[in-house]
Amino acid sequence: MGCGYGRDSEFLASLxxxxxxxxxxxxxxxxxxxxxxxxxxxxxxxxxxDPPAEWRRAFDLVVENMTVQALPVDLHARAIARVAWLTGERLLVLAVARDEGAAPDGPPWPLTPSEVQAFQTDGLSAVRVRRDEVRWTAEFVQQVAMN
Incomplete structure (x- = not known):
């Protein structure tokens, strides 16, 4: 999502x-x-x-690489919910990290611990959530039966 120049997309395709x-x-x-x-x-x-309806849980792997943080903070919750909605099996979240508190001037608007934990919705559960000084790396898996 938010594929930009296509680097991540092309890398995944090369794999x-x-x-x-x-x-x-x-x-x-x-x-x-x-x-x-x-x-x-x-x-x-x-x-x-507002993704196509047929995309609900349509993707075995969703890579969210700094897309949510590019959106204003008031859109983060909605965007996080949609990322989870797309995920059929596994989600990888990569984002710049910040602590809870007032939103910085942006963009970007780095993700807080509570925002990263919010990806645990629509059947997703955290497998690994790691934060170094500046970056989140988080992996979630789908835990509910797919229809």
Missing amino acids: GFEVTAFDVSPSAIAAVRERYPDSKVAYVVADLL
Whole structure:
């Protein structure tokens, strides 16, 4: 999500994953398609806050790499819920870390401990949550039966 220049998407595809990458910006998707014209990645224009209904738990692995933190703090809870909603099996969250308290001027708006824990929704449970001085690395797995 928020695939930007496509680096993460192309890396995952190079590892053998079947990758769908999306961004809300049509110009970003056009640019990444131009950058990687022979890509196996499915680049799609889509909004994290309003994704296609058929994407519910459609992805075995979801990689959330600094997308939520790019959104204003008042959108974090909604975006976190949607990330979880997309996750069929496993979620990897990578983000800049900050302590609880007043939101900094941004962007970005780094994630707090409570925001990282909030990914434990819609059946997701934390497997590993690690914070160094500046960054979160968190892994969650789906614990409920899929319909």
